[in-house]
Amino acid sequence: MSNQIQGETHPGVEAAPAQTRGFRLNHSMLRVKDPEVSLRFYSRVFGMSVLRRLDFEELNFSLYFLTCLDEGSTVPSETDERTNWTFSQVGLLELTHNWGTEEQEGRIYHDGNAEPQGFGHICFSVPDLQAAVTWFDANEVEFIKRPEQGKLKDVVFVKDPDGYWIEVVQPDLMSRVGK
Amino acid sequence: MSNQIQGETHPGVEAAPAQTRGFRLNHSMLRVKDPEVSLRFYSRVFGMSVLRRLDFEELNFSLYFLTCLDEGSTVPSETDERTNWTFSQVGLLELTHNWGTEEQEGRIYHDGNAEPQGFGHICFSVPDLQAAVTWFDANEVEFIKRPEQGKLKDVVFVKDPDGYWIEVVQPDLMSRVGK
Numbered sequence: 371m372s373n374q375i376q377g378e379t380h381p382g383v384e385a386a387p388a389q390t391r392g393f394r395l396n397h398s399m400l401r402v403k404d405p406e407v408s409l410r411f412y413s414r415v416f417g418m419s420v421l422r423r424l425d426f427e428e429l430n431f432s433l434y435f436l437t438c439l440d441e442g443s444t445v446p447s448e449t450d451e452r453t454n455w456t457f458s459q460v461g462l463l464e465l466t467h468n469w470g471t472e473e474q475e476g477r478i479y480h481d482g483n484a485e486p487q488g489f490g491h492i493c494f495s496v497p498d499l500q501a502a503v504t505w506f507d508a509n510e511v512e513f514i515k516r517p518e519q520g521k522l523k524d525v526v527f528v529k530d531p532d533g534y535w536i537e538v539v540q541p542d543l544m545s546r547v548g549k
Numbered sequence: 550m551s552n553q554i555q556g557e558t559h560p561g562v563e564a565a566p567a568q569t570r571g572f573r574l575n576h577s578m579l580r581v582k583d584p585e586v587s588l589r590f591y592s593r594v595f596g597m598s599v600l601r602r603l604d605f606e607e608l609n610f611s612l613y614f615l616t617c618l619d620e621g622s623t624v625p626s627e628t629d630e631r632t633n634w635t636f637s638q639v640g641l642l643e644l645t646h647n648w649g650t651e652e653q654e655g656r657i658y659h660d661g662n663a664e665p666q667g668f669g670h671i672c673f674s675v676p677d678l679q680a681a682v683t684w685f686d687a688n689e690v691e692f693i694k695r696p697e698q699g700k701l702k703d704v705v706f707v708k709d710p711d712g713y714w715i716e717v718v719q720p721d722l723m724s725r726v727g728k
Contacts, residue, residue, distance in 0.1 A: 374623030377598030382588035386618070389684040390596025392676040393617050395640050396718070398577035399669035409561035417569025419556030424727030429700060433727065438572050438639075439565070444553030450724040457674045457720035460617075461574050461640015466669060480665035488659035488713070489668030490578035490645060495636050497571040505568040521608060534667070539575070541636035545629040548603030548612065 397435060397462035398492060400534055401479050404472035405434060407531045408465055412436055415509050416494055416536075418463065421445055422456040434465040438494075463492065477533045491527070491535035499524060499540040506538075522547055576614060576641035577671065579713055580658050583651035584613060586710045587644055591615055594688050595673055595715075597642065600624055601635040613644040617673075642671065656712045670706070672716035678703060681717055701726055 377383070402408040412418040418436040425432045435456050439445070446452045456462070471478060482489035496502040499517055506513070506528055514527035514535060525547060526538040539547075556562070581587040591597040597615040604611045614635050618624070625631045635641070650657060661668035675681040678696055685692070685707055693706035693714060704726060705717040718726075 373626040375626045376623055377600065377618065378602060380584070380588055380599055380602060380613070382585035382592070383599055384589065384593045386596035386598065387593060389680070390594070390617070391620060393596045393681075394674050395595075395597075395617055395642055396672045396674040398671050399716075401666055401669060405559070406561035409559055410563065413561070414563045414566060415569070416574075417565035417572045418574075419565065420559055420562055421556065423557060423559060426727055434559070438569070438574055439555065441570060444555055447552040447554045453724040453727075454720045457718055457723045463574055464669075464672070480659075480661065480667035482659065482661060482668050486659035486665075487580055488711075489661050490580060490643075492577050493575045493643070495573050495575040501568070502572075532667075537578075539636055541633045544636045545632040548605055548632075 394458070394460050396457055396459060397464040399433075399464040399466055400492075400532070402465045402467055402532050403474065403478050404531070405432065405465060405467040406472070409434065409436075411531050412463065412465075415506065415511055419445075421459070421462065422452055424453075430469045432467045432469070434467070436463045436465065437461070479532045479534070481533045481535060483535055491537050493537035493539060495539050495541050497540070499526065499538065499543065502526070502538055502540075573637070573639050575636055575638060576643040578612075578643040578645055579671075579711070581644045581646055581711050582653065582657050583710070584611065584644060584646040585651070588613065588615075590710050591642065591644075594685065594690060598624075600638070600641065601631055603632075609648045611646045611648070613646070615642045615644065616640070658711045658713070660712045660714060662714055670714035670716050672718060674718050674720050676719070678705065678717065678719040678722065681705070685717075 419439045421435045423434050512529040524543040528536050598618045601614045691708040703722040707715050
């Protein structure tokens, strides 16, 4: 058993105060033009499941909360229980659909990497990067960078249907990517 | 024990293919102007720990991978082991620092909610929303929306130091927010 720490120390970092106990990073939200297209992509290509859809009729939008369920994992079938459970999870993807955008032409959302910059990407880790690349090709996924391209070897970037960047990495290859 | 399902069915949703087994949503990346300011904010106000910093000297940037560790949780102290472990986690926040941006005046990144829109926010769930609001006020956090404001009651939005939106929710209140 190796030694353990509670996190790295860098300028600015403070120990977690008691007031933050139980805080969890529940999700990141991306707007999507057409939920049917996005749900097909994220469920088929990345194996994500929809934990909960919430509809806001007065505000004309729907939210979809997605995660990669571990094999054999399940979620509560009762609606309110599933809502509570969904917001108790860590690291979900929230897709926001403003009703009607699916009728518009072309890509309508900003990826954050072209100017003006801000948000960069979401990232999936996979057990076998080469197998994942083969899978993406079989599904005609659009590549930004293949593992052998660019300065960051063994790191892949693809685009989702709205043009958002998705990084894909294999954990045990990452210690040779950065120092 | 209530009934369980493997996720909701909606147009576009497919069952997770075997090729996606072991895929995990590892992180979402945001560019930050000054890592010391951002690390103070995310460690103090939201209780996050830095699992790993990666420096890319040739490319002039550093990456910080953060999570909310459960109480008593630790991470491997050996560097390569910690890297592998970090990329095996779910739902981290990656902060990217392009060296030198901390010298610039004012906010320099785009939050994705002003035009052009795309990325919307990250979201923390907390055990007690009112206690969290008190904590944010004690730390002079900038509010976009307090729980009692707007149409979505019991949902809070605050800004991080770069102006990115952070939603804050209490899971057992969410079943009355959306349907």
